[in-house]
Amino acid sequence: MTTENNDFLEFLRRKAVLTRKETLKIHKIAQETRLASSLSCIEIFVTLYYGKMLAHNPSNIRWEKRDRFIISKGHGAISLYPILADLGYFDKEELCRVCYKESMLGSIPDCGISGIETINGSLGHGLGVACGMALALKRKKRNEKVFVLLGDGELYEGSVWEAIMFAGEHGLDNLLVIVDSNKVSMLDYCKNIIDLEPLDEKFRVFKWDTSIVDGHNICELYNILKILKCRTSGKPKVLIANTIKGKGVRSLETDSLSHIRNLKSEEIDKIISEMV
Amino acid sequence: MLTMRDTFIEDIYRRMHIDENIFFVTADFGSPMLDYIRKAFPNNFINVGIAEQNLINVSTGLSLEGYTVYAYAIAPFMTMRAYEQIRINLSLQSQLREINVNLIGVGAGLSYDVSGPTHHCLEDISIIGTLPNIILFSPSDCALVQKFVDYSINVKKPKYIRLDGKSLPSIYNNLGDIKLENGFTEIKKGEDVCLISTGYMTHKAISVANILKNIDIDVGIVDVYILKPLNGDLLYEVINRYKYIITIEEAFINKNGLDNLISIILENKNSDIIIKRLGFKDSYTFTIGSRDHLHRLNNLSEEYIVESIKKISKEI
Numbered sequence: 001m002t003t004e005n006n007d008f009l010e011f012l013r014r015k016a017v018l019t020r021k022e023t024l025k026i027h028k029i030a031q032e033t034r035l036a037s038s039l040s041c042i043e044i045f046v047t048l049y050y051g052k053m054l055a056h057n058p059s060n061i062r063w064e065k066r067d068r069f070i071i072s073k074g075h076g077a078i079s080l081y082p083i084l085a086d087l088g089y090f091d092k093e094e095l096c097r098v099c100y101k102e103s104m105l106g107s108i109p110d111c112g113i114s115g116i117e118t119i120n121g122s123l124g125h126g127l128g129v130a131c132g133m134a135l136a137l138k139r140k141k142r143n144e145k146v147f148v149l150l151g152d153g154e155l156y157e158g159s160v161w162e163a164i165m166f167a168g169e170h171g172l173d174n175l176l177v178i179v180d181s182n183k184v185s186m187l188d189y190c191k192n193i194i195d196l197e198p199l200d201e202k203f204r205v206f207k208w209d210t211s212i213v214d215g216h217n218i219c220e221l222y223n224i225l226k227i228l229k230c231r232t233s234g235k236p237k238v239l240i241a242n243t244i245k246g247k248g249v250r251s252l253e254t255d256s257l258s259h260i261r262n263l264k265s266e267e268i269d270k271i272i273s274e275m276v
Numbered sequence: 277m278l279t280m281r282d283t284f285i286e287d288i289y290r291r292m293h294i295d296e297n298i299f300f301v302t303a304d305f306g307s308p309m310l311d312y313i314r315k316a317f318p319n320n321f322i323n324v325g326i327a328e329q330n331l332i333n334v335s336t337g338l339s340l341e342g343y344t345v346y347a348y349a350i351a352p353f354m355t356m357r358a359y360e361q362i363r364i365n366l367s368l369q370s371q372l373r374e375i376n377v378n379l380i381g382v383g384a385g386l387s388y389d390v391s392g393p394t395h396h397c398l399e400d401i402s403i404i405g406t407l408p409n410i411i412l413f414s415p416s417d418c419a420l421v422q423k424f425v426d427y428s429i430n431v432k433k434p435k436y437i438r439l440d441g442k443s444l445p446s447i448y449n450n451l452g453d454i455k456l457e458n459g460f461t462e463i464k465k466g467e468d469v470c471l472i473s474t475g476y477m478t479h480k481a482i483s484v485a486n487i488l489k490n491i492d493i494d495v496g497i498v499d500v501y502i503l504k505p506l507n508g509d510l511l512y513e514v515i516n517r518y519k520y521i522i523t524i525e526e527a528f529i530n531k532n533g534l535d536n537l538i539s540i541i542l543e544n545k546n547s548d549i550i551i552k553r554l555g556f557k558d559s560y561t562f563t564i565g566s567r568d569h570l571h572r573l574n575n576l577s578e579e580y581i582v583e584s585i586k587k588i589s590k591e592i
Contacts, residue, residue, distance in 0.1 A: 112372045118340070119369045122360060128330045129365060132337020136299075139319055140341070159361070162330035170322075 012218045015083075016046045020248050021272050022082035022095065028268045030078075030099035032107045036246035036258035037076030040182035040215070041149060044241055047221040049083050053229055054147065058088040061114050067144050068133050070118050072126025073151035073180060074108045080115075081105055089115035124157025126150065127177065131163050134175040134236075145229060148177045153185035155196055161206075167236040168207030175236040176228055180215065182245035186259045203238045215241030248275070277443040281382050283418040284439065285309040287425040288346060292317050295429070299338050303331040303349040305382070310348070328354050332361035335377045336369065344376050344429050350388075351381030351438055352397040355404055366434035367407040376432040380439060384414065384475050385526025387441030389567040393560040397438075401474075401525070402532040404436045405504050411435040412504035416478035419448035420501055423456050440476045442567075447478065447499065459502030462514050466496030468592050469585055470518040474500045474534050477524045477576075484581045493589050500534065508541040515549070520588050522552045524581065529555035552588075554581065 019042050027035040048054050048069065057063040071077045078098065085092045090104065090113070097103040104113060108121040118129055126148050134146040154160060167175055181199065183190055190196050200210040209231065213224050221241070228237050245259070246252025249271055252261055263271070278286070286309045292298050293316075300313050300321045314321050324330045328349055335347040347354070355362070366377055381400065388395035404412055411433055415421050421439070428435060447463065448454055454461065463478070464485060471481040478499040485495050496518060500506070515521060521542075527533040535553035542549055556574050563573060571577045 110372065111369065119364060119372065122364050124329075125333060125361065125364055128333025128361075129337040129340070131330070132334040132339070133341050134337070135322065135334065136338045136341030136343055139299075159329040159333065162324070162327040163333065166324055166327070166330055166334065 009219050009222065012046055012050055012222065015050045016043050016218060017275055019046055019079055019082050021275055023079040024263075024268045024272055026078050026081060026095060026098045027263060028265055029096065030107060031262045032099050033078045034075045034107070034259060035263060036184070036249075036252045036261060037073065037151065037182070038079040039247045039249065039252070040243040040245045041073075041076060041180040042079045042247070043216050043218055043221055044149065044178055044180060045080050045083055047218060047225055048147065049087060051222050051225070053225050055144065056115075058115065061089070065144060067147060068117055068130070069147040069149075070126040070130045071109065071116070071120055071149050073123065073149055073154055074120025076151060076180065077109050077120070077149075078107065080109065084113075084115040087115075123151070123154040124159040127160050127163040127167070130175060131167050131172060134167070134172040135170065137174055138172065144174070146175045148175070150177055150179050152179055152181040152183065152190055152196055152199070155179070155199075156185070156194065164203065164206050164208070171207075171234045172236045173209075173232050173234055177236065177238045179238060179240045180243055181240050182243045184245040184256060184258055188256050199240055200238075207235055209233050209235040209237045210240065211237070212240045212242065215243035216247055277445070278418060279307070279441070279443050280415060280418055280421045280439040281307050281380065282309040284380065284421045284425065284437070285313065287422055289313050289316070291425065291429065292320060295344070296320070297342065297344055298429075299343040299345045301331055301335050301338070301345060301347045303328050303354070305349050328358040329361050332358045332365060332377075332379075336365040336375065339375045339377045340373060344378075346378045346380055346428075348380045348382075350395070351383040351400055352395060354379060354381045355397070355400045355436070359403060362404070362410070363407055367409050370409045370434050374432050375434055377434045378428045379434070379436045381436065382439050383441045384438040385440070385477070386567045386570055387476070389570055390564055392564070393562060396561065398527045398556050399531075400436070400438055401503060401527050401534060405532055405537070409433060410504065411502065413437045413501060414474040414503050415439070415501045416475055416499050417444060417447040419446055419451050419454060420456070423451055423454050427456060438475065442476070444476065444479060447482070456502070458510060459505070459507045460498055460500040460511055463497040463499050466518070467494045468518060469493075469520040469522060469588060470496035470498060470515055471522050471524055472498045472500060472515070472534065472538055473524040474503060475526070477526055480571075480576070480578060480581070481524055483578050484585070487578065487582050488585060491586075493585060495585060503534065503537060506537050506541075508544065512541050512545050512547070516545070516547065518549060519592060520550050520552065522554060522581070522585070524576065525555045526576070527555050528558065529553040552584065554584075
C-alpha cells in the first residue's frame with residue numbers, strides 16, 4: 001500500500017473517531033436516541049461518505065446522478081447526522097438541537113432531512129423500496145447504484161425476504177446491501193432469539209453475491225466496497241459487516257440489552273475524553 | 277361486457293404506447309387485458325409474486341425514480357396484508373416526496389362472494405380512508421374508470437382504486453358529462469329520501485329506486501366515487517333538501533365507512549336530516565352463497581331496502 005493510501009486510510013480513521021465522539025455528544029443531549037445501534041455502523045458510514053463510495057451532492061440533494069442510499073435501520077443512524085452536517089447538507093448547529101422542540105433532526109431520520117433518501121423508522125421497508133429504485137435505474141439504463149444499510153435484527157421481518165427473493169431473481173447487480181451485523185437485537189443476542197447464521201449462505205441460495213468484512217476495519221471496508229461497487233456479476237450484492245453493537249463504549253459492547261441502554265452525561269464525557 | 281379492471285387496464289395499455297414512464301406491477305394477479313401489457317411492454321411490467329408487501333415497496337421505489345406506477349392485486353390482501361407498507365411508504369412518504377402509485381385493488385365488497393370472509397373486503401374504505409395523503413376512488417361503472425385514467429397519471433399522489441370483481445352494467449353513458457373532480461354524481465333527484473351509495477351498491481340503489489317508482493315513492497340517488505378527499509360542502513348542497521338519507525355500502529357500518537363520511541358532513545352542518553346506515557354489522561359472514569344471498573342475510577337486499585323506505589315514507 002502506498003503512503004498516499006495510508007494517509008487516506010488514516011484520514012478515514014480520524015473521521016470515524018470524530019464521528020463517534022459527535023454521536024456520543026448527540027446522545028448526551030438526546031437520550032431518546034439509540035446509541036449502541038448507531039455506534040456499530042460508524043465505519044460503514046465513514047467509508048461510504050468520506051471514502052467517496054457514494055456519488056452525492058450536498059448542494060443538489062436530488063441530483064440525478066447521485067447513488068441512492070437507503071438507511072433501512074433508521075433508528076441506528078444518528079451517527080450519520082454529524083457526517084451529513086460535516087459534508088454541508090445542513091448547519092452543524094443542528095447537531096446541538098437533536099430532538100429539541102421544532103428541531104429538524106429527530107431520533108430517526110426521515111426524507112424531510114437534507115441528505116436522507118427515504119422515510120425510515122419501521123423496519124423491513126428499505127430493501128423493497130431499494131429494489132424498486134434499482135429496477136427503475138436498470139430499466140432506464142442508468143449507472144447510479146442503490147446502497148442499503150440493513151440491521152441484522154431487521155432480517156426477522158418477512159418483507160425483507162420478499163425483497164431478497166425479488167432482487168436475486170431479477171439480478172439487480174446495481175444494488176449493494178450492507179448488513180450491520182452487530183449480533184444484538186432489542187432484547188437479546190440474535191443467536192438466542194432465532195439464529196440468523198449462516199447468513200451469507202441464506203443470501204447465496206437466494207442468488208446473491210455475498211462478502212463478509214470486519215465492519216470496524218476501515219482498510220478492509222474500503223477495499224471491499226471499492227470492488228463491490230463496480231462488480232457487475234448479474235447478482236445483487238450483500239456485504240455482511242461483522243460489527244460490535246455499542247462499538248467504542250465498553251459497557252455497551254458486552255451488554256445483551258445495549259440497544260435500550262442510555263449513558264449518563266458524565267459517562268459520555270469520560271468516554272469522549274479517553275478516545276484517541 | 278368488460279369488467280372495470282379490464283376497462284382500466286385496457287386504457288393503461290393504450291397509454292403505455294405513448295408514455296414510456298408507466299410501470300405496471302402485479303402481485304401475481306392477472307386479467308385478460310393484462311396479458312397484452314405483459315406481452316407488449318416487458319420492460320415496464322413486473323410480477324413480484326404473491327408478495328403484497330413487496331408489491332407496495334417495489335412500486336414506491338419505481339415511483340421515487342419517476343415512474344407512474346400501477347400496483348395490482350386482490351383488494352383485501354393488498355390493503356390489509358400490506359397496510360403498513362401503504363402507511364409508511366405511500367401515506368407518510370408522499371407528504372415529503374412526490375409519489376404517484378396507483379393501487380388497483382380488485383374485489384371490493386362481496387365481489388368474491390363464495391370465497392368467504394377472507395376474500396370479502398368490508399374494511400378497505402375505513403382503513404385506507406384514515407390514512408392522510410391517499411386518494412380513495414370507488415367507481416360504480418366502467419365510464420368512471422375510463423375517466424379516472426387521466427387523473428391517475430396527472431395527479432401525482434398515491435391513490436387506492438377499489439374495483440368490483442364482477443362485470444356491471446353501465447350507469448354513465450356519456451364520459452363528457454362526468455365531473456370527476458366533484459367526487460360524486462346525483463344520479464336522480466327525489467322527494468324526501470335520498471340513497472347514497474358507492475361502487476356496486478349504486479346499482480342496487482338504482483334498482484330500489486325503480487321498484488319504488490312503481491308505487492309512487494320517488495327517492496334520490498347519489499353515487500359517491502371519490503371518497504377521499506370528499507367534497508363535503510358540494511355534497512351537502514345536493515342532499516340538504518332531503519329529510520332522510522340512507523347510506524348503502526358493502527362495508528361495516530359505524531366504522532369510518534361511507535356512512536360516517538356522510539354523517540360527519542351532516543354533523544358539521546348542524547343538519548337535522550336523519551341518516552339510516554345500511555351495511556354490515558360488527559360480524560363476518562361465513563355462510564356460503566351468492567352476493568344476493570349474502571345481502572339478504574345482512575339487511576342489504578333490495579326487498580329490505582324497499583321495505584325500509586316504505587316504512588319511512590309512511591312516517592313522513
